[in-house]
Amino acid sequence: MKIVRFETYNIEPRWLFLKVTTDEGICGWGEPVIEGRSTIVEEAVHVLGKMIVGEDPMNIEHLWQIMYRGSFYRGGAIICSAISGIEQALWDIKGKVLGVPVWQLLGGKCRDRIRMYAHITPIENPTVDEICEAAKDKVAKGYDALKTPMMLPIRHIDTMAKVEQYVNKFAALREAVGKEVDIAIDFHGRVSPAMAPIFCRELEQYYPMFVEEPVLPENIDAMVRVTRSTTIPIATGERLFTPWAFREVLEKQAATVLQPDLSHCGGILSTYKIAAMAANYYASIAPHNPLGPIALSSCLQIDTCIPNFTAQENIRLENDLDLGKGIFKKPIEIKDGYVDIPKEPGLGFEVDEDVLKEFVYDGSWTCPVEFFEDDGSLADW
Numbered sequence: 001m002k003i004v005r006f007e008t009y010n011i012e013p014r015w016l017f018l019k020v021t022t023d024e025g026i027c028g029w030g031e032p033v034i035e036g037r038s039t040i041v042e043e044a045v046h047v048l049g050k051m052i053v054g055e056d057p058m059n060i061e062h063l064w065q066i067m068y069r070g071s072f073y074r075g076g077a078i079i080c081s082a083i084s085g086i087e088q089a090l091w092d093i094k095g096k097v098l099g100v101p102v103w104q105l106l107g108g109k110c111r112d113r114i115r116m117y118a119h120i121t122p123i124e125n126p127t128v129d130e131i132c133e134a135a136k137d138k139v140a141k142g143y144d145a146l147k148t149p150m151m152l153p154i155r156h157i158d159t160m161a162k163v164e165q166y167v168n169k170f171a172a173l174r175e176a177v178g179k180e181v182d183i184a185i186d187f188h189g190r191v192s193p194a195m196a197p198i199f200c201r202e203l204e205q206y207y208p209m210f211v212e213e214p215v216l217p218e219n220i221d222a223m224v225r226v227t228r229s230t231t232i233p234i235a236t237g238e239r240l241f242t243p244w245a246f247r248e249v250l251e252k253q254a255a256t257v258l259q260p261d262l263s264h265c266g267g268i269l270s271t272y273k274i275a276a277m278a279a280n281y282y283a284s285i286a287p288h289n290p291l292g293p294i295a296l297s298s299c300l301q302i303d304t305c306i307p308n309f310t311a312q313e314n315i316r317l318e319n320d321l322d323l324g325k326g327i328f329k330k331p332i333e334i335k336d337g338y339v340d341i342p343k344e345p346g347l348g349f350e351v352d353e354d355v356l357k358e359f360v361y362d363g364s365w366t367c368p369v370e371f372f373e374d375d376g377s378l379a380d381w
């Protein structure tokens, strides 16, 4: 079997799908994308794809090595995201050829269903009441794990009022959903190493499930400082690429929850390797995924077969497009906050290519405008 063709589709609202075709007619799908950088990753997919056209798609590790190590300059968000999507498509092909879901090829299943966690950011700049209502709505739908973001922007050193404002908001959220529901907080790297321990100290009493990216991930030692200052579990990983980057996080014990993104970190096998490393440190995996249904399908394969899994992120769009509704012949179904183990071969879905064309756009979506401090200087987004 040989790889013959790479086709990419920019898909609304901000995704990039990849179809890899073989000479035997079997096709695989992947989602190689960085939000707001879609067309750059698309170009990288075609450049890297040329390196493996004519090769046997079954040799996934070997082809990954060719794309990653074979061109001297390695890593980074763009190259790793392109490789990740290609790698997903190769697994999809392999599973379809062998007639089994991908998790069967990675040691079999470790659980009977997959716990999902839902975002509760209903609208931009929501009020406390609106956030609480959104949380209660998700709990009513069966979710027992939620995530809420840190407000914007926070100065390098900010006021007691700013700290109290956020902590009171979280306290209201805890009150609204009770003690049986996990609530994670995403600091989004917006908080400085000076302020993060202060926020964490005040939030501890409300038992957050974890604090995600309490500080930016470029300096792992700064994150270690925050981690050592608090009893709240610290999570990170969406902006780390390849298992090598996660090695440092684990070795320094900077986080206890790792969030590799299967569309950025190198793909399915890279995530499996990260999970295996994490298990040695008793750390768990909560795969990052704000992306589309192919990325989510890849996550579900990993969620099934790793022992140290916490919960799967899912943005849950109003129209369920992120679950494949209108794109997959059979969309992903969330029941009472859980997804059943995928049973179909490969990544477990069939794309309706006629319908898919309706969602194709030019890939021009960019991240929202940067955030600024009161004095006009840039704040971290």
Ligand SMILES: [Mg+2]
Pocket (backbone or CB within 6 Å): 186, 188, 212, 213, 238
């Ligand atoms: Mg995040």
